[in-house]
Amino acid sequence: MKSNLQYWLVEHPSILHFSWTEGQTPASTPLFLILALLSYLSLTLLLTRLPLSPLNPALLKPISALHNLTLLLLSLIMAVACTLSILSSPSSTLCFSPHTNPTGPLFFWAYVFYLSKILELLDTLFIILSGSLRRLSFLHVYHHATVLVMCYLWLHTRQSLFPVALVTNASVHVLMYAYYMLCAVGIRPRWKRAVTDCQIVQFVFSFAVSGRMLYLHFSGSGCSGIWGWCFNAVFNASLLALFLDFHGKSYAGPKDKRS
Template sequence: MEALLSNIHFWLVGHPTISQYEWKEGHTLGSSRLFPAITIISYLSVTLFLHRFAVLPDLSSAAAFRYAAAVHNMILCLLSLAMAVGSTLATLHQMPRDGWGWVVCFPADPATLPRGPVFFWGYVCYFSKILEFIDTLLILFGGSRSRRRLSFLHVFHHAGVVVAGYLLLATAQSMLPVAVATNAAVHVLMYAYYFLCAVGHRPRWKKLVTDCQIIQFVFGLVMSGLMLYYHFTGSGCSGVRALFYNTVFVAVLLTMFLDFHSTNYSSKKRKDHDN
């Protein structure tokens, strides 16, 4: 068991690629400001064109389409699991010995540099959000019933989270370990659900996925408040200016998810469904 844990720690924290990782703006792939801008504009343009102007075939009954959906969801489920475990282990490894405050407040003086295993997993999370764009394609090519799931919430969430991921790294933003670990943990559950759906077994715990997402957003806002407490009562926290975007983004998502939850999981809706 000790050897197994040692190997897990090496491959998720101690490997030189991870332990010596450093975000360098203009040098690291995806680190320029232009990269997320072009990525998001391309995503929105393709999504709008396919949704509004293209005549799309219904591939939902094709075995190849179901297989591709299952593989995509399984990859993201396993990647999310690696991020959740890796980010947690990296935080325990990189955290200073003088307290847990570092988890939500990277010191601003001296400046925190975006390097080390914690930021490596933030980088993986950043690119995983681009990989998640395939979710939208699966919805669009899944037939008319599937396309009804393509909402403003879905597109806004997928586009906005890329900006959030970029800011976490570009500003060495405090709370990065919390954001990556909690987001990845929720996505393990979410993509496990979609994988089971893709292989023909639709679980009855879809509501649990939405509940966990809402809890994640509330937890993130509470932790943001804690970070601001550390910032104004101490020597400052790294990346506070970028926190404004991420806090507003999470607050908007929380509002929209609560509305979605109320619309889809109210007692009346469940009663009508049962009838």
């Protein structure tokens, strides 16, 4: 089984010889990124201002469940595939050489991860169509919009450390989309807090690993994509602050303390 996974997720010719080339790889241009972000933000603003009636739950919930199942399976595949790619990589994934080319399995899965973030934008549409606008927080929209920029920069700058971030983020999303999928089919799991806790741990872990990357960067010939990492670090810091605030407001009540 491991050899089959190794072939289909790492050594398949389409993956092994993948190359990110701006202007040639689909969705690789800055213009595409800008248009995608503007479309997402403008449509979100427009749809929240229109007097839309909530979509019939009998229709919306199966579609939402399928969407969440798709992202759950995709996240699981990306987490496993990138882990195998890291183990197969001859160079350090914490610090790419400044002359690294965006080719091979690691960059293939970074590209798939980038495209998956476009698919995740549908989360916002399902919230709007359900009529639950109170769930459409600043954190939700900010996270979905900015993570797309972050993933683009992983590829654009050939950013060191992204494989570790991809594995941890995809792993957390397996748990998160499993929760959302169960909710969509009428099952309310009792581990919602665990999803938020894992997201917070993910951000803390990213800063801990970044310390090692920075040491390698300043003690050697440098690591590729350091400016992309700077954006990533600021973004993660802002998300950590927002998630801590969300965690405090959502789980600090007396009822939670008794559970």
